[in-house]
Amino acid sequence: MANTYTAIATVTVDGSAPASIEFTSIPATYTDLCVLLSARGARAAVSTIAIINFNSSTSNLSHRRLLGNGSAASSDNNATVLAFNFNGSTGTSATFGNATIYVPNYASSNAKSVSIDAVTENNATSAQVQLLAGLWNDTSAITSLKITAVAGDLVTTSTLDQYSTATLYGIKNS
Amino acid sequence: MPITYEPIATTTVGSATAEVTFSGISGSYTDLVAVITGTRSTTGNSVLVRINSDTGSNYSTTIIDGDGTSAVSERGSNMSSGIGVAAWKGNGSDQMVVIVNIMNYANTTTYKTVLSRYGQAGTGTEALVGLWRSTAAITSLTFRSDNVSNLFSVGSVLTLYGIKAA
Numbered sequence: 001m002a003n004t005y006t007a008i009a010t011v012t013v014d015g016s017a018p019a020s021i022e023f024t025s026i027p028a029t030y031t032d033l034c035v036l037l038s039a040r041g042a043r044a045a046v047s048t049i050a051i052i053n054f055n056s057s058t059s060n061l062s063h064r065r066l067l068g069n070g071s072a073a074s075s076d077n078n079a080t081v082l083a084f085n086f087n088g089s090t091g092t093s094a095t096f097g098n099a100t101i102y103v104p105n106y107a108s109s110n111a112k113s114v115s116i117d118a119v120t121e122n123n124a125t126s127a128q129v130q131l132l133a134g135l136w137n138d139t140s141a142i143t144s145l146k147i148t149a150v151a152g153d154l155v156t157t158s159t160l161d162q163y164s165t166a167t168l169y170g171i172k173n174s
Numbered sequence: 175m176p177i178t179y180e181p182i183a184t185t186t187v188g189s190a191t192a193e194v195t196f197s198g199i200s201g202s203y204t205d206l207v208a209v210i211t212g213t214r215s216t217t218g219n220s221v222l223v224r225i226n227s228d229t230g231s232n233y234s235t236t237i238i239d240g241d242g243t244s245a246v247s248e249r250g251s252n253m254s255s256g257i258g259v260a261a262w263k264g265n266g267s268d269q270m271v272v273i274v275n276i277m278n279y280a281n282t283t284t285y286k287t288v289l290s291r292y293g294q295a296g297t298g299t300e301a302l303v304g305l306w307r308s309t310a311a312i313t314s315l316t317f318r319s320d321n322v323s324n325l326f327s328v329g330s331v332l333t334l335y336g337i338k339a340a
Contacts, residue, residue, distance in 0.1 A: 004177070004179040004180055004181055004335060005178075005179045031333070032209065062295050062296075063295055064240060064241065064242035064293075064295055064296075064297070064298050064299055065240065065242070065299065066238065066239065066240030066245055066298075066299050066300070067240070067245070073238060073240070073245035073247075074240070074244070074245050075240025075241055075242055075243055075244050075245045075298070076240075076242060076243070077242030102273060104209060104211040104271055104331075105211050105331065110269055110329070111269050113268075113269035113270060113271045113293065113294070113295060114271070114293075114295075115271040115273060115291055115293045115299075117291065131240070131291065131293070131299050131300070132293065132299060133271070133292075133293025133294055133295045133297070133298065133299035134293070134295055135268075135269070135295030135296065171179075172181065173181045173184045173209075173331075173333040173335075174184060
């Protein structure tokens with residue numbers, strides 16, 4: 001019986017405060033990819049922002065998001081980046097945000113659709129649950145995936161705290 | 175280490191089709207997961223799952239969805255068409271992702287709950303929960319629509335996985 005869910009790589013941030021976690025040289029031998037992320041950023045905010053890029057490309061990215069903050073539901077979109085929120089430095093200490101990033105058919109020649117479920121947790125009234133439909137409208141097979149902490153302008157890089165960690169899984173359907 | 179996540183079957187759509195069925199599902203797993211990727215042949219068709227070919231009014235679905243500007247919640251009850259797993263009437267050419275989780279599918283004591291996540295970046299995203307009011311073990315799943323003869327476009331891929339707790 002096939003081992004369907006295979007851990008390809010894990011990155012755990014040390015004390016060097018990097019801006020990003022990147023998985024490179026992703027083989028095309030799986031059907032889907034899944035990243036499980038636990039992260040906290042140094043930006044001075046209750047929640048901060050991560051952007052996702054594939055194959056070092058910064059174009060043809062977009063998303064639509066459904067957001068709940070504990071009191072109301074809302075929806076927004078962005079036509080230039082694929083981004084979600086995770087815990088920043090002013091929320092409850094030692095609390096990390098989590099995300100599941102699912103990329104089906106990542107090696108195909110179709111545009112790449114992405115499903116993201118993400119949360120920021122905080123022992124206060126401000127916390128978020130986010131559901132995203134993402135798109136990288138590119139026909140290239142995905143060979144690298146990068147998660148970068150950024151500021152509110154979605155461009156200026158920020159840093160990830162120590163112990164932030166992400167694991168990339170490859171999923172086979174046969 | 176036991177293998178806990180096993181592919182049961184995959185269908186790659188070779189010609190546009192109204193529905194895809196996974197039948198003969200054994201009761202040897204704990205939970206089921208279905209992953210659907212691809213496109214819908216025309217705009218405006220929800221994706222439903224009908225269980226064990228049951229055409230009775232035994233399904234309900236509750237949805238929260240966002241289209242990029244606003245969030246709404248909807249509900250359908252006593253449905254005969256199946257449980258909604260991608261209820262947004264999305265863009266036919268836009269790649270969608272649907273991930274469906276069915277817990278404790280083989281028990282014969284409780285009604286069956288279905289959790290689903292749907293997304294199409296050009297259209298919106300949803301979380302859905304559905305109920306099939308039957309205590310029968312699930313042995314088949316049919317992904318379908320109510321009103322279209324060629325729901326899934328060529329190249330769409332539907333995979334069913336089984337998960338074992340041990």
